[in-house]
Amino acid sequence: MSDYLLMAVSAIFVNNILLAQYLGNCPFVGVSKKMDTAAGMAGGVVFVLTLAGVITWTIDFFLLRHFDLVYLRTIVFILVIAALVQFVETFLKKMVPPLYKGLGIFLPLITTNCAIFGVCIINVRKDFNFMETLVFSVTSAIGFGLALVIMAGLRERMATARIPKIMEGTAVTMITAGFMALSFFGFLGMA
Amino acid sequence: MRDVIKMVVVLGLICGIAAALLAGVRMVTMEKIEYQELKFVKGPVIMEVFKGCTNNPIKDRFKLKYNEKEINFFPGVFDGETNVVAFETQGSGFGGDIGMIMAVNLENDTVSGIGITTHKETPGVGARAKDSEPFKNSFNGLSVNEIIRVKKDGGKVDAVSGATITSRGVCEGANLGSEIYKNLKSDILAKLKEIK
Amino acid sequence: MSIVKEFTKGLWAEIPPFRFVLGLCPTLAVTKSVETGIGMGLMLTFVLVFSNILISLLRKIIPPSVRIACFIVVIATFVVIVELVSQAYAYPLYQKLGIFIPLIVVNCIVLGRAEAFASKNGVVASIADGLGMGIGYTISLTVLAAIRELFGAGTLYGIKIMGPSFEPFTFMVSAPGAFVCLGLILCTMNLFGKAKDM
Numbered sequence: 001m002s003d004y005l006l007m008a009v010s011a012i013f014v015n016n017i018l019l020a021q022y023l024g025n026c027p028f029v030g031v032s033k034k035m036d037t038a039a040g041m042a043g044g045v046v047f048v049l050t051l052a053g054v055i056t057w058t059i060d061f062f063l064l065r066h067f068d069l070v071y072l073r074t075i076v077f078i079l080v081i082a083a084l085v086q087f088v089e090t091f092l093k094k095m096v097p098p099l100y101k102g103l104g105i106f107l108p109l110i111t112t113n114c115a116i117f118g119v120c121i122i123n124v125r126k127d128f129n130f131m132e133t134l135v136f137s138v139t140s141a142i143g144f145g146l147a148l149v150i151m152a153g154l155r156e157r158m159a160t161a162r163i164p165k166i167m168e169g170t171a172v173t174m175i176t177a178g179f180m181a182l183s184f185f186g187f188l189g190m191a
Numbered sequence: 192m193r194d195v196i197k198m199v200v201v202l203g204l205i206c207g208i209a210a211a212l213l214a215g216v217r218m219v220t221m222e223k224i225e226y227q228e229l230k231f232v233k234g235p236v237i238m239e240v241f242k243g244c245t246n247n248p249i250k251d252r253f254k255l256k257y258n259e260k261e262i263n264f265f266p267g268v269f270d271g272e273t274n275v276v277a278f279e280t281q282g283s284g285f286g287g288d289i290g291m292i293m294a295v296n297l298e299n300d301t302v303s304g305i306g307i308t309t310h311k312e313t314p315g316v317g318a319r320a321k322d323s324e325p326f327k328n329s330f331n332g333l334s335v336n337e338i339i340r341v342k343k344d345g346g347k348v349d350a351v352s353g354a355t356i357t358s359r360g361v362c363e364g365a366n367l368g369s370e371i372y373k374n375l376k377s378d379i380l381a382k383l384k385e386i387k
Numbered sequence: 388m389s390i391v392k393e394f395t396k397g398l399w400a401e402i403p404p405f406r407f408v409l410g411l412c413p414t415l416a417v418t419k420s421v422e423t424g425i426g427m428g429l430m431l432t433f434v435l436v437f438s439n440i441l442i443s444l445l446r447k448i449i450p451p452s453v454r455i456a457c458f459i460v461v462i463a464t465f466v467v468i469v470e471l472v473s474q475a476y477a478y479p480l481y482q483k484l485g486i487f488i489p490l491i492v493v494n495c496i497v498l499g500r501a502e503a504f505a506s507k508n509g510v511v512a513s514i515a516d517g518l519g520m521g522i523g524y525t526i527s528l529t530v531l532a533a534i535r536e537l538f539g540a541g542t543l544y545g546i547k548i549m550g551p552s553f554e555p556f557t558f559m560v561s562a563p564g565a566f567v568c569l570g571l572i573l574c575t576m577n578l579f580g581k582a583k584d585m
Contacts, residue, residue, distance in 0.1 A: 194450065198453050202457060202460075206459050212464060213468070220475040223475035227478035231478045317388065359393065
């Protein structure tokens with residue numbers, strides 16, 4: 001149990017997928033302008049990443065490894081994720097309209113979110129077992145959501161601040177992200 | 192309806208071509224990849240157990256079947272004679288499987304070196320076994336006909352302090368290696384003659 | 388004339404990721420050293436050019452409703468080829484780049500060019516576009532990697548540049564350093580006109 005706890009703390013804070021592992025930076029810059037879109041994206045990622053992590057692990061473990069097709073991982077995983085996102089979108093639209101309203105527009109963006117694909121690949125490359133995969137997927141997604149929401153909060157403040165002209169736009173976002181990453185380094189002693 | 196058929200046909204066709212192309216590239220690169228993996232992942236460990244050999248053990252490797260599984264064997268040439276053979280074996284440690292390379296002297300059937308290639312042991316505890324010279328050296332000279340144990344269990348191996356489970360795991364791997372060696376010795380000798 | 392323009396726009400006017408802020412993850416992750424930066428840039432160029440060619444050729448027969456799926460299959464195929472070839476002929480580089488080679492699949496630049504350019508233009512123009520964007524990306528990565536490696540480790544392409552009294556500024560090779568360094572480069576680019584906002 002303590003192993004899983006350690007893994008969770010590590011994935012959320014110490015090795016945060018966005019700030020320490022450099023995965024999922026496009027949506028990090030793209031949808032962090034407003035708090036509500038950031039929260040929507042974070043929710044979508046937690047939802048899809050959990051499903052995708054578990055499903056790709058299962059396929060890898062029972063099909064690809066079994067038939068010596070590990071070299072096809074990349075192509076199989078991306079297709080599974082694309083199909084999964086499509087399926088989740090249709091399913092939510094029909095069955096859970098309120099949730100669809102909140103997450104719907106973010107789902108297509110998630111297909112090309114490298115955090116999802118990256119975590120699925122890490123799961124199988126590190127030879128995680130089923131429980132480890134589940135814990136790592138969920139907590140990585142939570143770490144992603146946390147960083148995204150904090151960033152959105154900062155950017156909402158920044159919108160009203162006076163920023164030097166040459167730093168406007170993505171430049172100041174990147175530098176802010178740098179300092180956020182630096183502050184997350186403070187968790188290094190924890191795990 | 193026609194649209195749907197076209198859709199399925201085009202998608203199927205693209206997937207088919209992609210699969211064929213990839214299978215082709217895979218066939219062409221497979222042997223090379225295997226060599227590169229051995230060279231960069233296991234190579235340093237193999238060279239460690241073969242200190243001072245005059246051939247390229249990875250290039251001279253051959254495969255034999257044991258219990259339905261193919262195992263890589265690496266011959267080592269010393270003083271102009273192929274008198275040592277190393278091969279892959281594995282034991283189970285604290286965190287999972289421990290991948291090992293074990294070298295055996297063909298003349299007197301004794302272990303001439305072991306090395307650890309892959310492991311998931313705890314950093315700072317079991318993981319130290321990989322680089323602990325006294326631990327690894329204490330396997331040298333042990334006969335493949337005796338059961339290899341740590342001193343605590345009445346054997347001759349100096350366990351890594353604080354990492355008994357890992358040390359036992361490596362002993363287990365060495366014993367499996369002895370089994371493989373004893374069962375395949377005649378095949379190994381035949382294969383070596385053939386290469387010559 | 389327009390072919391030249393398609394090629395050169397990737398080198399300055401729309402150079403990714405400095406002007407055209409896409410494909411950030413590998414930009415940050417593999418620019419610890421010039422070697423990995425150039426390696427990643429060249430791999431991406433290969434995937435970009437070949438997927439552009441194929442998609443441009445197939446653009447008339449791919450039904451619009453499944454075009455994204457088709458693009459993904461094409462791109463993923465070339466990524467797996469890069470993966471296998473680099474594993475066979477450049478194993479140390481393959482090890483250093485790690486999961487970022489398969490991640491080329493989800494690099495927004497590749498899918499973005501397929502969707503925005505190759506699916507609408509002829510083969511020659513698509514090659515020029517892919518080549519320009521790919522080389523532009525390689526240049527960006529090399530510049531960023533050179534700055535980070537020079538200050539973070541005192542070397543360039545593994546060769547020692549700084550004198551013995553130089554104390555490596557390790558902040559530059561860590562994750563926060565990557566973000567800040569990219570931010571400062573974007574500032575510099577802003578001096579020459581505003582980047583496309585996301």
